Amino acid sequence: MKCVTEKSEDKIKEAARRVFLKKGFDGTTSRDIAREADMNIALTNYYFRSKEKLFLEIFKDILELYFKNMVNILNKPVDIKTKISDMIENDFKMMNEEPDLVIFIMNEIHKEPERLFPDLSFFKQIRSTLFCKQLDEGIANGTLRQIHIENIIPLIKSCVEFIFLGKHIHKKIYGMSEEEFNRYAQEQKEHVKAMICNYLILES
Amino acid sequence: MKCVTEKSEDKIKEAARRVFLKKGFDGTTSRDIAREADMNIALTNYYFRSKEKLFLEIFKDILELYFKNMVNILNKPVDIKTKISDMIENDFKMMNEEPDLVIFIMNEIHKEPERLFPDLSFFKQIRSTLFCKQLDEGIANGTLRQIHIENIIPLIKSCVEFIFLGKHIHKKIYGMSEEEFNRYAQEQKEHVKAMICNYLILES
DNA sequence: AATTATTTTAAATAGTTGTTTAAATTATTT
DNA sequence: AAATAATTTAAACAACTATTTAAAATAATT
Numbered sequence: 427m428k429c430v431t432e433k434s435e436d437k438i439k440e441a442a443r444r445v446f447l448k449k450g451f452d453g454t455t456s457r458d459i460a461r462e463a464d465m466n467i468a469l470t471n472y473y474f475r476s477k478e479k480l481f482l483e484i485f486k487d488i489l490e491l492y493f494k495n496m497v498n499i500l501n502k503p504v505d506i507k508t509k510i511s512d513m514i515e516n517d518f519k520m521m522n523e524e525p526d527l528v529i530f531i532m533n534e535i536h537k538e539p540e541r542l543f544p545d546l547s548f549f550k551q552i553r554s555t556l557f558c559k560q561l562d563e564g565i566a567n568g569t570l571r572q573i574h575i576e577n578i579i580p581l582i583k584s585c586v587e588f589i590f591l592g593k594h595i596h597k598k599i600y601g602m603s604e605e606e607f608n609r610y611a612q613e614q615k616e617h618v619k620a621m622i623c624n625y626l627i628l629e630s
Numbered sequence: 631m632k633c634v635t636e637k638s639e640d641k642i643k644e645a646a647r648r649v650f651l652k653k654g655f656d657g658t659t660s661r662d663i664a665r666e667a668d669m670n671i672a673l674t675n676y677y678f679r680s681k682e683k684l685f686l687e688i689f690k691d692i693l694e695l696y697f698k699n700m701v702n703i704l705n706k707p708v709d710i711k712t713k714i715s716d717m718i719e720n721d722f723k724m725m726n727e728e729p730d731l732v733i734f735i736m737n738e739i740h741k742e743p744e745r746l747f748p749d750l751s752f753f754k755q756i757r758s759t760l761f762c763k764q765l766d767e768g769i770a771n772g773t774l775r776q777i778h779i780e781n782i783i784p785l786i787k788s789c790v791e792f793i794f795l796g797k798h799i800h801k802k803i804y805g806m807s808e809e810e811f812n813r814y815a816q817e818q819k820e821h822v823k824a825m826i827c828n829y830l831i832l833e834s
Numbered sequence: 835a836a837t838t839a840t841t842t843t844a845a846a847t848a849g850t851t852g853t854t855t856a857a858a859t860t861a862t863t864t
Numbered sequence: 865a866a867a868t869a870a871t872t873t874a875a876a877c878a879a880c881t882a883t884t885t886a887a888a889a890t891a892a893t894t
Binding site for chain 1: 652653654656657730733735736737739740741743747750753756777778780781784785787788789791792793795796797798799800802803804814817818821822824825826828829
């Protein structure tokens with residue numbers, strides 16, 4: 427028998443996730459969460475002991491989501507050009523599904539860098555991905571530009587994520603509607619793909 | 631006779647600026663500001679009427695600083711390549727001087743887009759800068775890639791600002807010290823310059 | 835059906851929030 | 865030097881904060 431009504435613990439966590447993403451830790455009150463979850467104010471502490479503990483649980487999930495697909499894509503058995511395109515498309519999709527994700531992560535880490543970075547082992551994987559191997563080979567045989575992996579990944583991520591980070595700013599500055607922004611973001615995505623490949627892949 | 635001791639109003643505003651930039655509006659309390667300014671708690675409201683009013687004043691200044699040099703550089707009588715380099719260098723300098731600036735602006739606007747955008751007339755200037763004229767000409771005679779100004783500016787700004795937006799993340803992920811990060815940022819800056827010019831300026 | 839464990843509730847806790855008050859101090863003007 | 869204005873102060877304000885309590889309601893087990 428499947429449980430149709432969600433468990434209270436999950437309801438609170440999901441509600442808290444929504445509020446935290448929108449307002450950040452400081453901007454969110456226990457009552458905001460209780461209201462969003464439509465639950466009694468005491469239940470957050472009953473299930474999660476404190477607002478802080480609940481936040482840390484949620485933040486961990488969100489950070490995982492943010493980095494989840496990256497290593498997988500870096501290891502896909504496809505050529506560099508396709509891989510870069512895949513990474514950009516993946517980022518773009520993520521930004522569309524979770525528009526608040528990046529600004530939330532960046533801002534929370536910016537405010538308190540130390541408390542929010544538990545597990546770094548994940549990132550150690552980056553340097554041993556197929557992408558890095560392909561990069562080394564390409565550089566060795568002259569088909570790719572001499573560049574470090576640490577420099578490529580921000581190039582890929584920054585251009586797409588930035589326009590979503592500053593979505594409201596861009597919309598205001600250029601007077602764009604929601605659909606105009608979506609078209610613009612698509613445009614930008616294609617430019618970024620072409621620009622990065624153009625730079626990385628050397629013509630013979 | 632010059633006043634050596636700063637006026638209380640300015641002292642409070644400068645202190646508030648520092649705290650707001652670091653902790654954001656929600657993360658900053660009136661007492662934080664008073665402590666940082668080393669003034670009585672009541673003086674903030676005496677001079678600025680409310681925390682909100684003080685914030686809005688400061689936010690306006692910060693937004694102005696962020697966009698100040700952009701239009702000037704876009705209008706400089708130099709070739710496109712130099713201009714792009716100048717813009718990137720200007721951004722880079724600003725990020726070094728005010729590392730909290732961009733994340734602060736983006737986050738505050740993200741939380742409440744409507745209240746924080748008073749004057750848009752400034753941005754209307756962008757489309758009538760020399761840069762736009764040079765772009766049109768270049769596109770017409772085939773020396774520049776067909777692209778809109780709205781797409782170029784984010785390309786320029788995103789790559790440099792992004793690594794500062796996520797400074798702590800990048801340092802942690804790649805295990806960089808402060809000086810290693812600075813070297814890395816320099817490296818990235820040069821890549822970005824080359825990459826954008828590479829993409830924009832077409833070989834004959 | 836009675837007992838036990840779990841979940842939910844309203845109310846209260848102590849501390850913090852932005853803001854105001856009214857008196858005390860300092861500066862300026864007459 | 866007296867009167868007036870501007871500034872600074874400590875104390876208080878009500879509203880809000882995260883969290884806890886202890887009783888009530890529900891579910892699970894015997």
